[in-house]
Amino acid sequence: MLPAASSSKALESWQSIAKRTQQQREATIAAVHPPIPDILDLPLDSTPIPKTILTPTEISITESDPVDLLAKLSSASLSSVDVTKAFLRRAALAQKLVNCITELMPQAALERAGWLDSYLKRHGKPIGPLHGLPISTKEMINIARQSCNAAFISWHDRTPTANAHILDILLDAGAVLYARTTQPQTLMHLETSSNYFGATVNPFNRLLTSGGSSGGEGALVGIRGSCLGIGTDIGGSIRSPAANNGVYGLRPTSGRLPMQGMTATMLSAEHILAVIGPLSTSLGGVKVFTKTLIDARPWVREPGLVPLPWKTEAQFPAGKDGSGKRMRVGVLTDDGVVRPHPPILRALSALAEKLKHVPGVEVVPFAPLAHDTAWTIISSLYFADGGSEESSAIEASGEPWRPLSKFILHENKNVKKLSIAEMWDLTAQRDAYRTAYAEHWEDSGIDVLLCPVGPGAAPQLDTARYWGYTAQWNLLDYPCLVAPVSKVLPTDTVDESYVPRNEDDAYNHLLYSPEKYANAPVSVQLVGRRYEDEKVVEAWEYVQGKLGLPWAAYV
Amino acid sequence: MLPAASSSKALESWQSIAKRTQQQREATIAAVHPPIPDILDLPLDSTPIPKTILTPTEISITESDPVDLLAKLSSASLSSVDVTKAFLRRAALAQKLVNCITELMPQAALERAGWLDSYLKRHGKPIGPLHGLPISTKEMINIARQSCNAAFISWHDRTPTANAHILDILLDAGAVLYARTTQPQTLMHLETSSNYFGATVNPFNRLLTSGGSSGGEGALVGIRGSCLGIGTDIGGSIRSPAANNGVYGLRPTSGRLPMQGMTATMLSAEHILAVIGPLSTSLGGVKVFTKTLIDARPWVREPGLVPLPWKTEAQFPAGKDGSGKRMRVGVLTDDGVVRPHPPILRALSALAEKLKHVPGVEVVPFAPLAHDTAWTIISSLYFADGGSEESSAIEASGEPWRPLSKFILHENKNVKKLSIAEMWDLTAQRDAYRTAYAEHWEDSGIDVLLCPVGPGAAPQLDTARYWGYTAQWNLLDYPCLVAPVSKVLPTDTVDESYVPRNEDDAYNHLLYSPEKYANAPVSVQLVGRRYEDEKVVEAWEYVQGKLGLPWAAYV
Structure with a gap:
């Protein structure tokens, strides 16, 4: 009997699948305009490089606190298109420096950014608390009709039909999704290396790891190719990359942020719960991410979550010394x-x-x-x-x-x-x-x-x-x-x-x-x-x- | 080799263990004063019997809403000793009628009631929101240094060293524990029958079941031998007995009421969570029980619980028709x-x-x-x-x-x-x-x-x-x-x-x-x-x- 089509597909070597995936990634990097030159001599410390390649405006935008960007985006003093372009450029460069990207989405991101800019012009107000802000995400977070492999070669042709719950909320709030980031085989390393892409290295010293498993996010945010991204954590996977790359990361309590719509093994194991959370260049970024998600009442759609609103009142009593905190x-x-x-x-x-x-x-x-x-x-x-x-x-x-x-x-x-x-x-x-x-x-x-x-x-x-x-x-x-x-x-x-x-x-x-x-x-x-x-x-x-x-x- | 002492103990037949347990129960019933006569001719409907045996005061107390009792107890217009005596009497009668008790605790309960009465006299205020109120509990809820068998004969000699968390809180709030109630073999029946005691029957019709697994509580509260008791529910075990006996019962959401300190199988299974909750003769009883437990912030000691305070603000918006509810x-x-x-x-x-x-x-x-x-x-x-x-x-x-x-x-x-x-x-x-x-x-x-x-x-x-x-x-x-x-x-x-x-x-x-x-x-x-x-x-x-x-x- 002749092998059926699906069997012949299964016979493709893992090397061939990996190579094809790398080529697809390269194509998305090449689609960023103006193009980022190849870095021929990779330095130990990548962090000074962006300043030698990007424009002053791009540097200024990408090194801004996301909270400041949001203020400027919602008042139209910066356009989402300009901000998104700047982050696409820096993310493309980050990829060439530290190998942290699985794909960029320049076309979809810029279309959406343009739509948000015209929304703001039309309505005179932002669409939501994340209006126009580009965000990055660990690859395992499902995007409707885009392949999602969770770093397993055998999963290369999985294609979720719907967005992860968290993406629906962040997009409703006005975010622009422009980059997906690397993760390790099994998602259970405190580093980031896979047979798709090899190792993601640390922007501050390429002999060191970016951490993991959200190591692509860590490295990308660390080198300011993103100011706010999505990670997950079941043993340190948000915190190790946040720490290794000098950025902020929050592992929230389970049951607070929406979890539905990931591609991973053991999703139904509940003895130890994975959580989703932000990595950001500022504490303000961590806060606006978390608050936006909780304010959307995700527990209505996802009954495993706990209906605890984000508390805005002061959490510490006033100190006797007039400090306002005790x-x-x-x-x-x-x-x-x-x-x-x-x-x-x-x-x-x-x-x-x-x-x-x-x-x-x-x-x-x-x-x-x-x-x-x-x-x-x-x-x-x-x-x-x-x-x-x-x-x-x-x-x-x-x-x-x-x-x-x-x-x-x-x-x-x-x-x-x-x-x-x-x-x-x-x-x-x-x-x-x-x-x-x-x-x-x-x-x-x-x-x-x-x-x-x-x-x-x-x-x-x-x-x-x-x-x-x-x-x-x-x-x-x-x-x-x-x-x-x-x-x-x-x-x-x-x-x-x-x-x-x-x-x-x-x-x-x-x-x-x-x-x-x-x-x-x-x-x-x-x-x-x-x-x-x-x-x-x-x-x-x-x-x-x-x-x-x-x-x-x-x- | 001669059998060791523990082996010879293990050789005691289940019938002998059951008989001994029944005798122990009978002794606790007999310790109630004045004693309740045996009911020689058990009627189909037991509910009219208490009025023929108890005093008018006992009838009045035991048929009161627990909320009214609490008001009287905290203002010393009723003593906890009198209220406890009345419930002990009616519970002893309930046992003779419907077989719902595993043990009464007249001595400990009356001592505690007396102490609470003198506390109130001394301090001029109640010790807590349940001051002086007698409560009953399903047997599986641990009481320090009292045996707890969860209806398994083989567990007849288990003796927890500490109170269940819920009991500590209820006792701190002023409750008086005076009765423990029957449950079925496996705790997984919607009825209540065990090899210790046989079946607990329905006060309204002895050919019918009291429900289960908190069926002892259901029958006892149904016949007003208790106005407030503790049940547990993983498939209907609070609700079936509440319904079958015409009383109120609440199966709360998991993670709200304290669960630590039970004797049961499969306590660590978390795919379907058991919950604890009240059975009561009034909705007010259900509410004061639940609110008292949550107000005690049980999540501090028991980290599996969710820190959601009991909401006292109105949960429904005002209706346009002036109804106050929509x-x-x-x-x-x-x-x-x-x-x-x-x-x-x-x-x-x-x-x-x-x-x-x-x-x-x-x-x-x-x-x-x-x-x-x-x-x-x-x-x-x-x-x-x-x-x-x-x-x-x-x-x-x-x-x-x-x-x-x-x-x-x-x-x-x-x-x-x-x-x-x-x-x-x-x-x-x-x-x-x-x-x-x-x-x-x-x-x-x-x-x-x-x-x-x-x-x-x-x-x-x-x-x-x-x-x-x-x-x-x-x-x-x-x-x-x-x-x-x-x-x-x-x-x-x-x-x-x-x-x-x-x-x-x-x-x-x-x-x-x-x-x-x-x-x-x-x-x-x-x-x-x-x-x-x-x-x-x-x-x-x-x-x-x-x-x-x-x-x-x-x-």
Whole structure:
């Protein structure tokens, strides 16, 4: 019997599919006008390059705070077409520099931008709170009638019929979708490398990772090819790239932002919930994104969400010192499992010290509560089917396993095909841990917790193996904001006297030297209790203003 | 080798354990003073009996609205000791009439009541919103250092070390715990029969079931041996007994009331969440219970809960007709799978007709959306381990399977040991169904939905087999209020012309005659969208007042 058409299609090699996909991407980059020249000699630090290639107007637009852009767009002092063109140009350049794009959509974006400009002219008012603002998105977020592969070669011909819920809302609010960004094989790396496109590298140092799994977003926003983008996070996938690229990222509490309409494995697993959230060049960008989505009452269409409006009233009582805030900030510098590298400890310690002098702020140390147990539980729950769904999606095309896919699925001793009874047992352990942590937090009396985003700044490629600092909060489902603070300094020398506590700690310790991590952004994480997303954002707004953060320049 | 002490204990027959447990119960009943005489000739209708045995004061207290009792208790015009004594007496009588108690706690309850009375005298104000009010609880709710068996003989010696979270809050609010109530083997019957105590029967007609699984509560509240009690519901377990006994019951949205500290199987299964909720002789009782629990901010200690305060502002906008309410009420009389019996159809139709004349209320028909699919999904998810945990708990003691345990576990073709992948697939079906239903509801524009609580009033023992009218809303996780409306009337004759649609419908049709269901309460269910618990309560408050409901006397 002759092979049927579909079988013959299935016989296409993964290399051929990847190559075709790359060519399609190149065509979308080439469609940006004026075209961006190829960068023949790729520098270690890509961040100065845009200023040498873009026009002053393009630089000014793309380096603006999205909140300022929105003000100008809604008052017609900037047109959406001009803003979109500028971001398309910088995104095309970003692709050539750090390999962060899966496709640009110049034609559709500029058409929509033009329509929004004429809408504003016609009606004299913006269409919504995101009027005319270009936004980027991780590729796995469904766009109607555009292919969506979630970084699996075998899924190359999947084509959703409808937009993701989140896109419908953002578009209704006036956003312009112009760029889709890279993600790693399995979506379960804290880096971004796939067999479609290879690795997305860090704009600040191409030997380092952009982080992951929303690493295309991280790199694109980091190099200012986007000011606001969509990521997802089940173990650190918004926060690792936000931190590694010196931008803001929010992992909201589950149930607050719309999740329907993604392409990924294990979408129905609810023992550990993935969330969607923003990466942005400003805290204002994070806030307008989140508030716009919640204000749209997404729970009406998506019944898994919780009808909690975005709280606009002040989340902290006034301080007695006239500060307008009374907040107790816990500081956790080390999770007791893997000690962070010197630049992280230095930045946290400097922050904690300065915070003590901020009116209304009380700073207290916060001890970790069995964070190693948290990792055992969450890593046992991630792949409750023993990783079958991931493995099938990889192996269906014959594509090879990327190193970090092997790490998280094959080398992770907690991956096991669970029975329902075993899964219930782990769920009970999870709930007991959550209860114990709630008590621990309550006893501390803190409002928010300042802590590392990872055991170091952006590590060299294929070495991001410790998830503890981010996955901890996925297990607890606490909201987390990532914000830029500093950069790795040559003076952040290795602590030669340090004696590692365990294998993971030793691995992490050996990764570091200030030379290897040169120029990498140093970020921190601010964590709140479940559903206190507004509190976390408001706390950082206050602190950042008082301390003049960040303490480094990223563009 | 000689058997060890623990093995010899394990050899005690289930009959011996059951007998001992009954004797222990009898001792707690006998400890009530003045003692309640044995009722030698048990009547079909038990409800007139209390008036022939209790004192006028006891009758007056136990037949009061709990809201009125609270007003009198907090102003010291009634003492908690007197109120507690009255309920202990009526509960002891209830036990003799309908077999609804697992134990009374006269000594502890009266001590506490006395302490509360002196607290009020000393401080001049009540200790909390439930000051001095006796409450009853389903046995499975943990009480520190008191045995808790959840109706499994093999669990007869389990003794929790701490109170359930809900009890801590209710006790802090001033409640007096005086009675624990029966539940069925597996906790998964819409009736109440166990090998400890046999069947709990309906106060209005002892040939009928009290419903279940919170059937002890239902019967006890129905006969006014309690005015407020705690039930749980994963498929109808609050609502079936509330409806069968002519009292109010609320199945709140999940995540609103505290759940920690129960004794049951499958406590970590989260695909379908059980909830806790009140049964009460008044809607005010339902409201004060729910509001008290939510006002205590249970989410701080129990992180699985959602921090949604109890909304006290009006949930409906003012009507143009000056009514103060503008509400659209959907009416679903038949789920399209099993047609309700004549008294249910009669009551719903009368209600719908009268509702049309209530100012501000708009009444529209509401079509079911594939309720048979809902049952397939939920009944496949209930016992994802193939019922292993239930079976082990039953079989460990050698106790026999009760008929309805066999029905729900052995005769239910959807019970299957699922793999994780199959469970995810069912979860995806659940979520797709929930999304479709949300759209269906949204399209209808209704605020609340009036519908049957079951396919009939309380059925004869061991015949409650159709869960569709209640489990539907567990699958959707919508809040549901049950309220009494009428009673079965001799004029509710069988529709001889009815041709059943399917096997379940035929079974249900044949169950009914007005003689078999004589005197059974007829209740209805009011359903709202997820988290709109306040709206459901407020809607019924309004409607009930306007229509002079209920239209029958129950005491």
